[in-house]
Amino acid sequence: MVHTETFTLTAKGFCDIHDITAKVADVVGRSVIASGTVTVFCSGSTCAITTIEYESGVLHDLRRAIEELVPQDREYEHDKMWGDGNGFSHVRSALLKPSLAIPLIGKRLALGRWQQVIFLDFDNRERRRDIIVQVVGE
Amino acid sequence: MVHTETFTLTAKGFCDIHDITAKVADVVGRSVIASGTVTVFCSGSTCAITTIEYESGVLHDLRRAIEELVPQDREYEHDKMWGDGNGFSHVRSALLKPSLAIPLIGKRLALGRWQQVIFLDFDNRERRRDIIVQVVGE
Amino acid sequence: MVHTETFTLTAKGFCDIHDITAKVADVVGRSVIASGTVTVFCSGSTCAITTIEYESGVLHDLRRAIEELVPQDREYEHDKMWGDGNGFSHVRSALLKPSLAIPLIGKRLALGRWQQVIFLDFDNRERRRDIIVQVVGE
Numbered sequence: 252m253v254h255t256e257t258f259t260l261t262a263k264g265f266c267d268i269h270d271i272t273a274k275v276a277d278v279v280g281r282s283v284i285a286s287g288t289v290t291v292f293c294s295g296s297t298c299a300i301t302t303i304e305y306e307s308g309v310l311h312d313l314r315r316a317i318e319e320l321v322p323q324d325r326e327y328e329h330d331k332m333w334g335d336g337n338g339f340s341h342v343r344s345a346l347l348k349p350s351l352a353i354p355l356i357g358k359r360l361a362l363g364r365w366q367q368v369i370f371l372d373f374d375n376r377e378r379r380r381d382i383i384v385q386v387v388g389e
Numbered sequence: 390m391v392h393t394e395t396f397t398l399t400a401k402g403f404c405d406i407h408d409i410t411a412k413v414a415d416v417v418g419r420s421v422i423a424s425g426t427v428t429v430f431c432s433g434s435t436c437a438i439t440t441i442e443y444e445s446g447v448l449h450d451l452r453r454a455i456e457e458l459v460p461q462d463r464e465y466e467h468d469k470m471w472g473d474g475n476g477f478s479h480v481r482s483a484l485l486k487p488s489l490a491i492p493l494i495g496k497r498l499a500l501g502r503w504q505q506v507i508f509l510d511f512d513n514r515e516r517r518r519d520i521i522v523q524v525v526g527e
Numbered sequence: 528m529v530h531t532e533t534f535t536l537t538a539k540g541f542c543d544i545h546d547i548t549a550k551v552a553d554v555v556g557r558s559v560i561a562s563g564t565v566t567v568f569c570s571g572s573t574c575a576i577t578t579i580e581y582e583s584g585v586l587h588d589l590r591r592a593i594e595e596l597v598p599q600d601r602e603y604e605h606d607k608m609w610g611d612g613n614g615f616s617h618v619r620s621a622l623l624k625p626s627l628a629i630p631l632i633g634k635r636l637a638l639g640r641w642q643q644v645i646f647l648d649f650d651n652r653e654r655r656r657d658i659i660v661q662v663v664g665e
Contacts, residue, residue: 252527253424253425253526253527255424255492255494286529286531286661287529287661287663288426288564288566288628288661288663290426290490290491290492292490292491292492292499294499294500294501294504295501295503295504296440296441296442296501296503296504301621301622301624302572302620302621302624302625303572303617303620303621304572304605304617306605306608306609307604307608308603308604308605308606308607308608308609308614309603309604309605309614309617309618309621311604311605312603312604312605312614312617312618313617313618313621313622316596316597316618316622320454320458320596321454327446327447327450328445328446328447328449328450329442329444329446329447329449329450330446331446332444332445332446333444333446338446338447338450341441341442341447341450341451342447342450342451342454344440344441345439345440345441345447345451345507346439346451346454346485347622348439348440348486348489348624349440349504350489350490350491351490351624351626352426352490352566352568352626352627352628353566353568353626354531354566354568354659354661356531356659356661361568361570361659362570363570363571363572365571365572366570366571366572366625369621383492383494383499385424385425385426385492385494387425387426387525387526387663388529388663389528389529390665391562391563391664391665393562393630393632426564428564428628428629428630430628430629430630430637432637432638432639432642433639433641433642434578434579434580434639434641434642458592458596459592465584465585465588466583466584466585466587466588467580467582467584467585467587467588468584469584470582470583470584471582471584476584476585476588479579479580479585479588479589480585480588480589480592482578482579483577483578483579483585483589483645484577484589484592484623486577486578486624486627487578487642488627488628488629489628490564490628521630521632521637523562523563523564523630523632525563525564525663525664
């Protein structure tokens, strides 16, 4: 069986990070599937999905790491060609990826106690974002 | 239901990037599965799968980022031990990973308009590469 | 059909890397599912799953890359707030991610010959770790 839902959020870009664990759990709760795999996916080329302990300190640390690994303030060929100014956003998204698969066991997401599912918006402006949650199982 | 196909491409290595979105969509089109999860996987320890807006500017930017994060021209223990000269390729592949899960909804991959599926070949020579596309759903 | 098992290992932290390919294959062997997708997931916010050629040279190279990308010996806001001393571990885990999907074809994991599944423990102390292996298919 397959259960798929999409929810929407407003993200500010510039490494805006949202805890979407409760939203993902809500979709799981509305499904009749008890065990299977939950795929969380963002349709967009300037965002990503991963997990983290959602507390302000480590979110700051993650943002700093991403800024150092793929700096915003330098020249990008994407910006020269298209003038979007978000070349850094695309590179960050390609490296962190828009997808995450989480096992569902007995109707519960197999996350650790300090492990939340996060959506990262790397773009350079506020945007509405669609997040897809898909459960495949029985 | 499960539908699995493998297709092959020739990649040049050194961060050669291929847009495989149409190939993945072809597999989906030949399957009877309308909704479920599509896993794209490369069997190899010097390659990766991710998404990006497939245009030459941002591909250049991604290549530069990968070169800076895991430089080719330095010493690698792998090369000292095995003489392959592709230690950098293995590290890049381990960091970017060979797998991506994409929701399939109403026979369509849930990709954004500017979001293509790419295969990255990090090796240091031309190779034939197998890409596996697997659809699990109903 | 869905088949899920959890196994446990003891990891030392500080980028301790375990080859878990045989353990994952064992779970697949105990399942009746012949084709489908295998999700390998670690429940924890200071660890990750990926693939690599499991040999000591490239493991050294990967550890060096991770240390350079997200250094241990610097200040982290997480540590200032919580005193855990493992801010670097959380950031590494968020970047490398705790999940990997591998196609299963004819009862075999679709891994390349030199491609092993690894668990990486980024924490700063020895811990028991649960690894979940979930097969969804037919």
